[in-house]
Amino acid sequence: MISSDLLSGQTALVTGASRGIGKAIALKLGEAGAEVIVNYSNSPQKAEEVVAAIKSTGGKAYAIQANVSNEEEVNKLIKAIIERNGQIDVLINNAGITRDGLLMRMKTEDWQDVMNLNLNGVFLCTRAVSRPMLKQKRGRIINVTSVVGLMGNAGQANYAAAKAGVIGFTKSAAKEFASRGITVNAVAPGFISTDMTKGLEVDGILAAIPLGSFGTPEQVAGTVKFLAADPSAAYITGQVIQVDGGMVMS
Ligand code: NAP
Numbered sequence: 001m002i003s004s005d006l007l008s009g010q011t012a013l014v015t016g017a018s019r020g021i022g023k024a025i026a027l028k029l030g031e032a033g034a035e036v037i038v039n040y041s042n043s044p045q046k047a048e049e050v051v052a053a054i055k056s057t058g059g060k061a062y063a064i065q066a067n068v069s070n071e072e073e074v075n076k077l078i079k080a081i082i083e084r085n086g087q088i089d090v091l092i093n094n095a096g097i098t099r100d101g102l103l104m105r106m107k108t109e110d111w112q113d114v115m116n117l118n119l120n121g122v123f124l125c126t127r128a129v130s131r132p133m134l135k136q137k138r139g140r141i142i143n144v145t146s147v148v149g150l151m152g153n154a155g156q157a158n159y160a161a162a163k164a165g166v167i168g169f170t171k172s173a174a175k176e177f178a179s180r181g182i183t184v185n186a187v188a189p190g191f192i193s194t195d196m197t198k199g200l201e202v203d204g205i206l207a208a209i210p211l212g213s214f215g216t217p218e219q220v221a222g223t224v225k226f227l228a229a230d231p232s233a234a235y236i237t238g239q240v241i242q243v244d245g246g247m248v249m250s
Pocket of ligand 1: 017020039044046069194197
């Protein structure tokens with residue numbers, strides 16, 4: 001049973017939706033009535049499971065494989081969605097990776113891989129949806145950044161730089177698109193329990209989180225859904241909303 005129809009009749013693309021935070025976002029937007037495109041890179045079976053979960057509650061979804069750091073694949077992905085749905089109303093730029101290492105020893109390839117997906121991918125997907133959204137005079141774009149982009153983190157210079165870049169990008173896009181009814185915001189999670197944070201030494205990290213625990217993908221997804229679907233979010237743009245248990249307070 002769909003729990004609300006806030007996004008009924010709308011098309012939502014979630015990049016990196018086969019696992020973790022992207023999966024939770026896809027499920028939430030599906031629940032809100034959107035037809036969800038579950039993008040993935042290497043996990044077709046997991047993506048199909050997300051599609052099946054959305055359909056099992058009466059929602060609509062389908063999966064498309066695309067490496068969103070690749071310009072050609074992104075353009076093909078958006079073209080396929082427009083051909084099938086005729087519109088794209090919500091874009092969630094969620095796909096991301098880490099390639100951690102101390103700066104002095106960081107391989108150029110690890111720097112570039114993180115930039116290519118976590119920053120360039122956001123640019124490529126946003127540019128590709130901008131034409132249809134500008135035509136529609138309506139759209140919601142939400143970029144998943146990180147508190148690491150606000151505070152920096154030893155061993156994550158590549159990731160922090162990309163995520164900080166996403167914040168500047170979000171604010172610039174918000175200013176460019178505001179007059180056409182398109183909002184652009186960022187959500188900055190702290191430490192969330194997913195494959196990405198599996199194996200981290202939690203003790204030291206927990207001491208830095210006032211609320212005392214890692215967050216869940218569903219908690220991030222709830223904030224994304226608010227920005228994507230809630231009518232009151234129509235007056236919010238260019239903002240970075242932290243979902244971090246109080247880790248970074250400015
Ligand atoms: P995750 O569990 O590792 O999942 C990553 C997702 O991205 C998977 O669905 C994966 O697809 C997809 N992906 C990877 N490379 C891709 C590519 N080239 N093209 C398309 N999709 C690709 O990560 P997560 O923890 O959910 O993180 C999601 C986002 O939240 C990322 O942007 C991350 O930086 C951000 N974030 C996470 C945390 C955290 O604590 N977990 C904190 C702050 C921010 P496949 O399954 O097909 O590989």
